[in-house]
Amino acid sequence: MAAIAEAFAVREIRPRIFRARIDTLSYLSEKQIVERYRLSTEGIIYLEELIRADCEPMSDRSHTLNVRTKVGVRCLTCTKCIDSSASYAPSNTTLPCKRRFFSEVGDLHGVSRSSVCRCIQQVISAINRNLNNITFPTSLHDLAATKQKFHRVAGIPNVIGAVDGTLIPIQAPSENTQTYVCRKGYHAVNIQAVVDSSLRFTNVNAKWPGSTHDATAFDNSSLKDHLATNKPGWLLGDSGYPLREYLITPKNNPQTAQELQFNGAHSRTRICVERAFGLLKARFRCLHRSGGVLPFRPGKCMEVVVVCAKLHNLCLDLKIPFDNEEEVDIDDDPQNLYPEGNNQQCRQRLIAMF
Template identity: 35%
Template sequence: MAAPMRIRQPRNFRDRKDVLNELSDAELIKRYRLDRAGIMLVTDLVRERITNQTERSRAVTPEMKVLVTLRYLATGKMQLYSGDDLGPSQQTGSRVITETLFALSRNEILSQYFKFPVTLENCHTKAVDFQQIAGFPGVIGTIDGTHVRITAPKEFEAEYVNRKRYHSINVQVVFDATYRILDIVARWPGSVHDARILRESSLNQVVFGRGMVPDGYHLLGDSGYPCKKWLLTPYLRPQPGPQSDYNRAHKKTRNVVERGIGQLKRRFHVLHGEIRVTPTAKVCQIIKVCAMLHNICKDRNIRIPAPEDIDEPAEDIEEDYDNAPQAVQQPPLPPVAPRPREGLLYRDEFVNLHFDNDE
């Protein structure tokens, strides 16, 4: 006797909310950090890469993929987009987030939004903006490192334990005076020192190392960085007078990078808590895409939503020192052939020229 024919059940699809047309720009910014035009701009950047080749099974549109990704970056939680009735299941959402992040993190996309000043005109513009803060001349950017917390990776786990004893990526970032990101390096484990990240970066080896930036223009960094002709650091024990004046102006001006990092992490809460994705290469994609989107928000004058308007932020980082893994004992950084006095002497000349009011 022949087996009864199996009747294929029709698939049920959730209705998808047309948020781009139903929500105001203010509501879109609250949920996705971009207005409608900004969301469409981001979608157009990657439309060809993330468009499905078939409409079978109600393929997710490029706009929907970008919305799901933006919602995840804004909140740090994979499941929250379902509360917006966007439609895709969590499994589908995870897949489209991975696909969209990969498309957005390509160098040809990122390079459109991270432009370090190298022409005399651009350097002058950046320097004028910075000088209005505390009178510090010749500054085109402020540099610092920030740690983004991650889950313990399966490979080289100990290398990702930072000095605060949690797993992280140590991210090097440079801001201009308008809190726009000029350069970002997101690939180093949390145990790696800021000075080494700088030494291995294209800023040191190419941009400044090959003289692409005109003389007389600088970055400002904290005392964890080596003092160079193009990177001015504070005096550890300043003398009263010009050195103390220099340190005060330096600190006030360099605060831009600290406030900029705060803005970036408040805008995209995925960076504020622990990023629970693997591998670490995907975490680095998330960091770079958030930085790019931050610059798009700056270009469009989109403010960060007020805390009371932000939906379900990611959890704050709570450092469990009792259960945290033991940090790796890092060997001291090798001297830079040898410890250069050139940068220190240049700083003294700079201070005498610009901060000695008796002359």
Template identity: 30%
Template structure:
């Protein structure tokens, strides 16, 4: 092949149109990518833990304007896509680079999205995580939960309180990081929550290190101050890890009488709602059970954001399939103390209630 034949050979490799005329390469080409719309994918709810209607009509309007103000330079990622990136991270607890690749977003962008979206959702805490206005029917539902045979449930119960640990994958980047190592020898944040009769979060504290005892968290939280100032007139139900107070009832460590045994059974039936809620919460958002490797402030925001989203799912009745709740149980921690400390008023108030079950 001489030089002219070689030129003709390579020249014929250029594309030509139907009329055998050379294409005009001075006109820029438009590249179209065959990318599937993430809002119309198969099994949307299984991938993002919410239905399309709830994401578009409730979650997106909740932070849409704030996201647009936060990301308003260059070529920002659409808020619709940022919501899905964050929800996919909650639903899989996978590496951020994987969650980003699934929606064509880089790892640094995915990291910023998770941090920003979690913070904005967590800021809606007062809107969705609060005590109900109708406390009469609220307490009546708790009384129904605690019914045992012919014995009625406990009256005037505001909520069930307990703590659960959210694992931290990496070593916390703080000076006293060993404080985050809990009694099971892994790093975590000890999360305190008050739950209503329907499994809704009414109060949450997600900033204490894993080694902090449950009673210490309650002693330092704002909720205890509100009860001491009688802003709430009912009382809470807690396990033996909490002190027995006038506004916090705990079980009897070593029940000897029939009344004490009956009280303990009613108490356990009432308090079990918080254990079940923790289980469903971590099933819906597996990142809470598999562990988080984000910064500590982001981890706290993710925990609160998942609580807000969980309450949204209850308000919108957007439940997950029942088989997932039955087959993916979460083992909760229990306290095995003989009895809890408390005040004289607390023990006297508990004894008054116990005597009603004689």
């Protein structure tokens, strides 16, 4: 016991090192800020004020992180814009690689890796609570405006959104591992979303493991119940969805010229949801396989996806430019064809218009 006490007595106690906090907005140009954080200065300041009540430190003890630093760390972690596809996300990306990136994010803002990990969760929760910009059109005015914009695309009337699912790669969870293995062979969560003609997310359903079929996710959503009850208009979905009176899918094996023309118009109108997913994953590389995998438990990964969708909508509201959509392949081919069933009368009337 005496030896142990002596060892503790002579052990050197290292002093705590407080690194200088770096306010990147003070020295970066506006273009560099958008390239690094995907948000403009205006957007970062808006988020800072929006979540201040939830993220402001209680005191200045121990050199606490201010809200702006927390927002910057969160946004940069999502974008992974420092050569992420090359240096930080090789094809065999592992969790330690992602942790090294957390260290790089911390170095850029003068904080430790552990502080990066802690503030990510705090900011994710705060944004989810306070940023409510994913809204499905329900008023007569909003529905009419949405239908008019979709009609201008290819002449299909009564459309209020395009629906699809996308896979977000995650690390293998500790429980129910096989349910998260998607049809591509990796662990993922399946995210269902509805998009309007301007690539804005109007509904996001983030609660399903990667093995879930898109049709199953839709049939168990509150959106499906809303559409079936209120019948505000039609969603357009691919052949992986069931044909319903409120969900219009393309014609399987089209034979006539009208059916071919309808399928073409359906594809041109519905493509907005695939473009939105592509833009989302290009902006926030943490959601794309080129950025590795989300190194969190599934529930937290789903929170991250919802936050990224909200930030995507915020970027559209602020008209923040982004020119790299073409760099990302969303890698989401249609699932097995769903039987068309008996709900074909409405679609036949649509086909007759072409």
